[in-house]
Amino acid sequence: MNRSLKIYVYSHRSDDPFANILLPVNFEPGGNYASESYFKKVLMISHFITKDPSKADLFFLPFSIARLRHDPRVGIRGIQDFIRNYISNISHEYPYWNRSGGADHFYVACHSVGRSAMEKTIEVKLNAIQVVCSSSYYVSAYVPHKDASLPQIWPRQGDNPDLASYERRTLVFFSGSLNSPVRENLLRVWGNDTEISVHTGHLEKPYTEELLSSKFCLHVKGFEVNTARISDALYYGCVPVIIANHYDLPFADVLNWKSFSVVVATLDIPKLKKILQGISTDEYLVLKNNVINARKHFQWHLPPFDYDAFYMVMHELWLRRSSLRVSG
Template identity: 70%
Template sequence: MARPFFLLYSLSDSLRSLFFIPTALALTTSLFILFYISSTSNLFTPHLHRHSRLHFLQNPSGLSPNLQSQPQSTLDFDSSTPKLGVTVDHGGDAKPLRSSNGRTVNVFHDHDIFIEDYIKMNESFKIYVYPHPRNHPFANVLLPVDFEPEGNYASESFFKKALNNSHFVTKDPTEADLFYLPFSIARLRHDPRVGIDGIQDFIKDYIFNISHKYPYWNRTGGADHFYVSCHSISRSAVRKAEEIRLNAIQVVCSSSYYVSTKKLAFFAGSMNSPVRERLIKAWQNDTEISVHSGHLNTPYEEALLDSKFCLHVKGFEVNTARIGDALHHGCIPTIIANHYDLPFADILNWKSFSIIIATSDILSLQKILTSISTDEYAQLHNNVLEVRKHFQWHVIPVGFDAFYMVMYELWLRRSSVRVPLS
């Protein structure tokens, strides 16, 4: 009786083996197909248009107005782009270079894709600006200024002025990719008729008015509309306008306040966040890292030029403007923050020209900065000189400057499908 049982068991085992063979063949074939696709197509290439989050490194690796002219490094280009007066190199190795410590050297995630898309944007992108007459009671808030902007929040005025004089503006709303809400939160804040307490009601009333006068807001709930805000109160400013808060695109000016000296690193700013308080408490008596609450009497530009690393620490909000100043003066941005969306992160590889440190590593700040070798620092500094033109504002926009970079980011967020008017 034992033999038949053994034969039955052997037969069952053989049948299981036969069933497994086609399954294994199918799995193997699928793997070969998958390998072939991944090696011959761009299907598995990371999409550069996704919003990037910070990735903190074990060892250290905005949008702000710069009002002075300094020599700037340039990209190497071959063929011309007529409207910008620059040339474009479509060749080259797309693989990122790496330094000896593994830090990426290229400042772009993918230079070729960026240039290709940039040209498309420059040729086809259209924006409709809601019109307001020069005699409007709030013309100072809604229309471009007739002077050269200055101050911490000048980016708002630079952008509005540049956009209105650009080829991106269309008078035909049916061909517009996006719609611009031209109010200035910084100017509303200083208008005695509005002030901080009245901004929320002003914006709520503004959205009510354009949604009843024009059909464009209602067809998407404001999803194809955008506004620019460089002031730290921008988040609370739209609190009463639910649709603009949830749906509209907000173009913000990044960075926070810092000043630099000949020290290893320097910070001066208002004590308006727990992170800043921790930084001051940890390093206020240090001889290499000089941190202060409040502003200094020394010239700001000289301080930036004399510092190796400029500390960028989140304050009350994340969008007060200073990172561009550090880049403009050749100072390495040292960003102390968690989960921070950085300017132009879709395009630029921030690990190649900045130091990113988690707030939990504030006590290790000196160790992290002094561990950076001379060669690493030189590479970071060279990359800062290369990318700083992308953060530079000009009265008349120049190709690849801050205005065009913002336009490119907006172009990435346009809808590929136009919603028809009902």
């Protein structure tokens, strides 16, 4: 993959009226949707880019869903029309979309608005590779095996934290808004427990300290199946416990999630303590060590590091590239 995969990006000038949406950001990405901006920023300086479309395995559609959402000329209501017009323009200006029906094209989106962005451009949803954070089997916009799951990652500065000096006295930790029935059920069952620390408001200790002092950290479905809590947990050496049915976990084609996380069905929330207490000390230490090994896959770097989030996404794209090269 590293030697052979080539990607052509539809070019746009810096004076394009929508350059802020189509070109990489000129600042360090941050926040919940940083993965979307980081990928494009890193891709554009990578050796995977080709200026010769005849050598391309894949074609990148460089629009940013997150930036479309915040652009007053477009906004949430105008995203579908923008995408429809964009695909219409490139299909008239270039031959590449038409010859494959978009099957060798892809876009990247982390904002949840992206799951409805293609409703007026069904061929994108059905044919193109959608690399998205909201990768739920339950959502009709997401097509398993064709599309790929993008991890939601808060950017980190500096070296990985030294985890050896922290004692993990709390069995399991969660903090988040009550924006789903799953989270409401979690609070109802475990809100007053002394070993399961569930918070929905202000934390007495900093969030990072809670992660560093807990053996297990919950990733619980909210409005979407995805949150940054998995990457948070991995970064701070806490074993993720995933309670999000129908979540197509990031990089599942490569990573064995059972080796560094625990997946619990939403119906088993009442059994949560029993499940976690049933994990022996030796089994936990294996999970914890694998967490430390896995966290490099859930970090963004500029320029990229081997096996980091960028290279993992590229590998997902390489697995999904068209096996039929169209000539012409």
